[in-house]
């Protein structure tokens with residue numbers, strides 16, 4: 001691979017959404033038929049282990065050959081009468097192949113290592129049904145149609161999907177129906193193209209690499225981002241605001257919860273629960289918004305690597321004095337979402353050690369004194385405290401990968 005060449009990749013995420021149907025019985029019957037089919041092919045494959053030498057696709061073909069009538073109507077040796085759509089059977093066969101391969105993989109391991117028990121053959125089949133095209137259609141915002149067996153025939157039935165919207169980008173792969181005790185979930189995999197999956201050590205060799213250092217704060221500035229050239233030269237800086245607003249909104253709700261606690265619990269219970277949901281929603285909203293702004297900034301400034309300070313335990317680091325619903329505590333969630341969004345844009349997030357990110361001057365490395373939101377170093381360099389921190393975090397990342405820092409002081 002060329003050092004500067006971008007390597008495109010793919011990444012699959014799975015959206016899990018509640019499925020509501022008025023035809024739960026049919027869905028259950030269909031799911032049973034699916035598992036009966038898995039079982040049949042599972043057992044058949046144990047009688048025909050030579051097929052396992054083949055690729056999954058060819059293995060499926062061979063299994064079909066020995067169980068399905070030929071075009072001329074001849075019945076093969078293992079033919080069995082089964083009224084199932086082609087794509088349900090194929091999904092079930094692939095499931096069976098997967099399970100049998102897993103069995104032999106485990107068996108192999110147990111032969112090599114005496115501490116590992118040999119696996120036992122499956123006797124109960126309870127797989128989640130994968131829907132190939134032909135088993136579902138008209139997947140749209142909030143809805144889907146499924147092909148189900150109603151006891152007599154296969155028919156299309158509509159179902160509702162909670163909070164589901166067709167993603168703007170990415171390819172939707174075969175969904176899986178997951179039957180829970182009291183409800184049904186649909187797992188929908190989405191395959192996305194990643195612009196650049198080059199590992200960090202290769203991309204950091206590039207002379208023109210740009211790194212973004214990010215500091216998080218408990219002030220109105222949720223995050224301070226500095227986009228740097230490989231020499232440490234500042235390209236652009238942004239402050240992502242909203243910390244005070246977030247603090248005020250959560251404070252209000254926390255105040256109401258406190259009031260409710262003093263009231264009669266049984267009256268207040270429902271409201272009380274709603275308040276906690278509200279708190280969660282507000283936090284989610286800000287985490288999404290802030291992470292989106294950071295990633296947009298990085299894309300605009302052609303950043304390929306994001307550097308943040310490694311903080312294992314935020315409680316330990318900042319103390320409980322700041323409160324769980326304060327901006328700095330949202331750091332973890334912002335980073336989680338930022339990583340995901342950055343990855344989709346081909347940007348990697350990496351960490352540097354958190355020592356000295358705040359208390360050294362990024363220009364001259366001398367010790368910094370903090371005065372509110374300002375910092376002044378021993379040699380008199382003044383800067384915004386968090387800007388200085390973000391610069392250090394960015395520069396530390398560049399140094400870690402052997403870049404020569406040339407700052408104009």
Ligand SMILES: [Zn+2]
Nearest residue numbers: 361364377381
């Ligand atoms: Zn200085």
